[in-house]
Amino acid sequence: MTRTMSLAGTTLELVERGQGRPLLFLHPGEGLAPEKPWLELLSRRYRVIAPSHPGYGNSALIDGSGSVDDVAYLYLDLAAELRLQNAVLVGACFGGWIAAEMMVRSTARFSHLVLVDPLGIKIGGREERDIADMHALTRAEYLKLAWADPAKGDVDFAKLPESDLGAIVRGREAFALYGWKPYMHNPRLKRWLHRIDLPTLLLWGAQDRIVTPAYGEGWRQAIAGARLEIIPQAGHFPHWEQPEAFVERLSGFVDKSG
């Protein structure tokens, strides 16, 4: 079910589906795409809560601002509002960045953290690019870097209704607003990742060339006790490209570590 709620003086749209342990899913820069299979697969095991980030879908930007800090506080407020306990926090791509920003502030309502090909930190030197410049690529070039099988990511925009196209355009604007400069990361975030005191799993698409598995290794080293698992035949969006493998790895990790 999709609903819109008022929270912290702003409007947030979210999808809720399934029963059981709460799982907060933070979508990638591309948007939530709730009709795609991963939410359904997750909801067979968990009570899935999946907001559209401010600026995406029908969620309003927070005061017109593009601050990821604001989004992190908003979702901590959401966890409190929904009285979540022992929840699983899952963030993919841009959602992984937001999840990490939340967790360096407070892990209180969560039991596990799963980051899926996250953006958000700087590892290399000033002349190295950790995160591919998605805004210097044509759509076809982008798909080649972001997907193991680029044909799976291709969308025939001309066939979509205008309301969907409007949401896509708003999402693209929001993504740029949050991540244009510094590009898709917070230079100060890595410094505080030691504050994450939850069992943490990093899931990475083997063929991701937006952020490579080597960047995932940098994340693993920065979070004490984190595991890095590689999903074959997947690029930047393993939850989209290999939804069954994604849910299996995730639930295996959550169930094993209580």
Next chain:
Amino acid sequence: MRVWYFSEMAYHPAWEEGLKRGSLRVVLPNRNYDPKIGHQLLNRYLDEFALCDEVGLDIMVNEHHSTSTCLTVSVPMALAIIARETKRSRLLSLGTPIANRPDPVRVAEEMAWLDVLSGGRLEMGLVKGAPYEIAPANSNPANLMRRYWEAHDLILKAMSTRDGPFNWEGEFFHYRNVNIWPRPYQQPTPPVWMTGLSTETGRMAAEHGHVVGTLLSLSAAGPMFAAYRKRAQELGWTAGPDRFAYAAVVGVGATREDGLRRANLAADYVRTSPVVAEAFTNPPGYNSLAANVAMLKAGGKRGGFVRDRHGNPVEQTTASIEQLIESGTCFAGTPDDVYDQIKALSDSVGGFGHLLMFGQGGFLDHQDTVTNITLFAKEVLPRLRELNLEPHKAVAAE
């Protein structure tokens, strides 16, 4: 009508390579620029600007970045030289891309300094900048216009405040002691210009009473000027032609053939200008939501903004000189031809008071450029001066 001569100070020797690579901008490595040839070209272009002062033309300078199409990297730097080499011409900065500048107070200082240096001859364009300027500046396109308006307000306040310092703590810019020296020569500020292609720009320019300029397409100019007039009327004043500027390529000759030849060479500006790597042509948030939805519906195809009289897009990169005359992109031929074309276009969009004359472009050489400037000034300019002279006026005062 005032006429402002203008050249982008192009580095056309690199165009062939740029066309081959599909981008004259952003990603064309500067190994394709030979500084020794560039030295000659920049000095030549400045000589051509200086000539305008002798023949009675006004002067406009623009800037672009990371491109072979325009080697003016800083309007104030170029205008500082031109101000010293000229005595009469008014000097139009069109302009400073203020949403791409980190320091608006510095912009205010430089404009005030230019105005003082030139004895009050400056006109000051505060522009949004083209989409492919986002990458070289690395400015956020998704809040570009919010940043534009904050910079605009801060620059005008810095230039018009006489009892500073004042405090500024906005969304984007923070200063605790704004108090620019020198202050401008013209009071309270030099005339302000904006540019664009949309009716929204026309409407916003009217809100401030600024001059609004558009370029190369009569199909953009008509609706934009109409939106300005309508908004001005709503606000209680009537916008005269002096609020409107139109930019086009101009080629004039003693014979029609010679005028067409000159315009055709200069029109390579129009043909090369849109050749830029696709990824940099539409950064998120630069164009409106509606325009982007339309683009996705059309399968990602972007129509150019140059359109013919029936509203059909003109393929800029390959357009003939005849097509470009038809679309209002070029005025070309004998002095009579050129005058008639300008007057007809001006009449069809309700009258503009400023012509921005691309009098040089690419392969139009120095001798041709000199002839183009002098012949235009001698045979066309005196007649244009008599056109569209009514000033804007407050309705309430009538």
